[in-house]
Amino acid sequence: MVNIAEALDNIRLLDALGEEKSTVHALHPLAKLFVTLVFLIIVISFSKHEISALLPMVLFPTIIITLADLPVLPLMKRVLIVLPLVIGIGIFNPLLDHRPMVSLGAITLSYGWISFISIMIKCLLTVITSLILIATTGMTNIALALRKLKVPKIFVLQLLLTYRYITVLMEEVILTTTAYALRSSGIKGIHFKHWGSLLGQLLIRTIDRAQRVYTSMCCRGFDGNYNTGTMPTLVAKDYIFMLFWTLFFIITRSFNLPMLLGTILTGVYP
């Protein structure tokens, strides 16, 4: 996990983006969820030694980022934070698999390097696309989509409440740890002796707050059922959006388009 203040900023940024207006934002959340899932499945279904065939998939995030006016840099920053985890495991491929796969003039790339690069590209694509989903849809709408998918009410309500209280609690955590730091003369982190009381106090406050939230819900007629209002219905443009991209993904998956393009241009026959 990253630095807590950064994490809070990240949530707030995505949250703010989710409330903007654009052609992409206007699409039905279910349509976006569907296309995102198809995209992810297709991307990770490419073989581990595939690079070129993957590249047309870049079109989807590119178009959506442009249409929705999303800022590229903050999204990329997120990728950079997640990347080390994937590198940690992926880096063993070039170390362990030296069989040569392709050679371009003096450079020979091993199967290991190719699969490593492939994993990196997949990581980039999957991370960016997941972020794009939330940045163009927003948490409430995702919850609506989940309800439409018959995900139980309890879970969706719980998800929304968790989401809602993350920001409130993170702010409290920031202040409490700052207060700790202010009086602890440069010690980094929380000392062993204080783990229990620091987290424990926070926990008790959290639970008290949960109780108050619950009462306030009950006072407004909450009976265990969660009513989020009406759900917009899927319209023509949503179906077109889903159809177009699904088709595009399937075509990309079925034909190695860049290879075709390259072969045409360089005139190689297999």
Place this chain on the structure above:
Amino acid sequence: MSHYQIEANNITFIYPDGHQALKDISFTLSQRESIGIIGANGAGKSTLLLLLLGILFPNEGTISVGGLPVTKKTLPHIREKIGLAFQNPDDQLFMTTVYDDVAFGPRNYKLNEDEVEKRVVQALEIVGILHLKTRAPYKLSGGEKRAAAIASVLSMHPDILILDEPTNALDPKSRRRLINLLSTFNHPKIIATHDLDMLFNLCERTIILKDGQIMADGLTTDLLADETLMTLCNLEVPLSIQNCSTCTYKHML
């Protein structure tokens, strides 16, 4: 049926850990009355408000609201009648947008979405934050949060309004706007607060609590000017009626 909106008879409340928070409290609130509840930190104000809504139940004594006794069975009816704004708006705003939050109550009462929208817009207009309806509650400033919390209570069209320290953390202008707003409501109100100057503007009648007991119950103008009583209860004569240092004339607003 009683003609009182709220009737509390000899209620006593002891927290599960044995702390006695209220002792033998009795009072009534009639149709068009507004009551202020004051007292030191820990005097039992918030506890009393929670009892009125059946969030807690008294160990002894009875409470009735609009003629109905407050019991587990009657709770849904009673909560439809009373709107309670908590001391901390963070406890009250839990949805992702202000609109959804204000719509939460009406939707739970199964109103259709048109009617819900009408009520939400109306409530937000009253507190003057209609322009914030798509914002996330946690991004609002303290005053805006307070307004949203109050709107979320108003949208339920309660018969009685109960507010716990409504002016806390507001800047002076927002506080003034809230006071003006509250003074235009025609509902009976119960307000627990440390802001005695506000009380002076809003409630004709005041109940003073001390260590869980009623120390005084009477006209606000009388009680708040009684220096001995106020000092005894860890309170102060509000500035707006303190003696003018120049003319030493006790001036009432």
Place this chain on the structure above:
Amino acid sequence: MSHYQIEANNITFIYPDGHQALKDISFTLSQRESIGIIGANGAGKSTLLLLLLGILFPNEGTISVGGLPVTKKTLPHIREKIGLAFQNPDDQLFMTTVYDDVAFGPRNYKLNEDEVEKRVVQALEIVGILHLKTRAPYKLSGGEKRAAAIASVLSMHPDILILDEPTNALDPKSRRRLINLLSTFNHPKIIATHDLDMLFNLCERTIILKDGQIMADGLTTDLLADETLMTLCNLEVPLSIQNCSTCTYKHML
């Protein structure tokens, strides 16, 4: 070396989400001065205080404390000089007993246990809650929590005291005691607050913030009586200097 305790030069602060909270703020705090910081909700008061302690860093401009520039490197020194009490005492109290909480700072500065005890007892006596020393902080009432939070800052013997809305949620008597207590401190102070009457008693000088900028910086008695200025900044002329309705004489305390 500057003879100012705090010097802020043209500081600008933008939150990571792009929200500009402070614009071009400059001021100085001299050895024996106390400054009040006022402004509407969201004006930037808390942000400014956080910058002074290096909890946030300005995007532009510089801050120095006791002649040292506020940078990552000098932070330990600076934080030893300044004591900050947060707006919410809950954020400040994290140990199991009040005693341990107040002793936390001194212990970290590796004082021996005798010296620690001396400081803790002294700090608790100043705020009047020595009898609470073995209690758990979260079981205290709001006012007692506030007092404990301030004691935990005092026990560190700071050269400068910074308080964020110290009278919030206190009952009138506790508020008065806090004010008296603060007025006896000989440290320079910075107090951010909506409680203008308190300011009037405690700080000779006031800075008014509006939308992240300094609107006025001058004598408290002048600024707080300037009705146009106050209204412009979402504030109000405090009751203690509002015209007496009887004699219409502007009386200063």
Place this chain on the structure above:
Amino acid sequence: MHMADALITPIVGGTMWISTAGIATYSIKKLRLNLDEKKVPLMGVMGAFVFAAQMINFTIPGTGSSGHIGGGLLLAIILGPYAGFLTMASILTIQALFFADGGLLSLGCNIINLGFYTCFITYPYIYKRILNKGYTRLRLFTAAMIASIIGLQLGSFSVVIETLLSGKTELPFSSFLLLMQPIHLAIGIIEGLVVASVVDFIWNTKSEIIENTAINKPIGVIGFKKILIILIIITALTGGILSRFASSNPDGLEWSMFKVSGQEELEANGPLYETLSTLQTKTAFLPDYAFKNTEVDKSTSFAGLVGGFLTLLLVLSMGFILKRFKKRKKVNC
């Protein structure tokens, strides 16, 4: 130790997703039996608590390094296993959405790895067993420590299995295991200590919070066998069906996992390829540049490189043009 989308295949991801859904449904059913309504907001706020607490770094005595809690065990202790599992699921969902910390497809894997073992195995069978004998500080620390360590070991073992089954890494099973398990031993110890400190604190102060779930009032018998059976059946069924389908019908599901390189695909699409190659003689701007005499391998890689590069260029310029177009439109209106 969140799994990333890039490291798994759809079959592994899908199987774990369905298992997760099965256990979640079961948990919700169980919860509803005695739906303590207060539990819903408590779950929400506790989820937020764990989410925020994961970001506090605790210094490890004597080492100077630090770590943070995972939270599954703590949730199970405070909320009971069913609500704990569901809460963990929503925490991970939010992390996947907002931080891409563990992707959407690997969400199932992550919920199982971090939620299942702690809530349904180590909590009831280690933590509660040890504490059932009565509460002492020593027992608490022992219980929390062992439960955390084993929970994390199971979780990280599961990460190893999922990754290897997906076949994206060349790491042999044993090395991967050696890499993962010791790290998580250290993390488990910290987690155990933190959880025990917190529970100890709560126990000494406001014990009624954990009374209901932890020791005094056990929340009924955990239908562990049922859960395990459900898990095994679901896994076997989905895994079996999906891979059977994939192997018996390689054309229809060739996108699933069994292709090795892009080359085969080119060959597999012969007819289209011929048409295109005629087209190519007319349009190619680099006809002589082909490596006709060298190995096919080399030339296709070159073609792949050129094609890949052009594709990227094309895609990015499409984005760029679109942006320009949008801007102009904005100016116009």
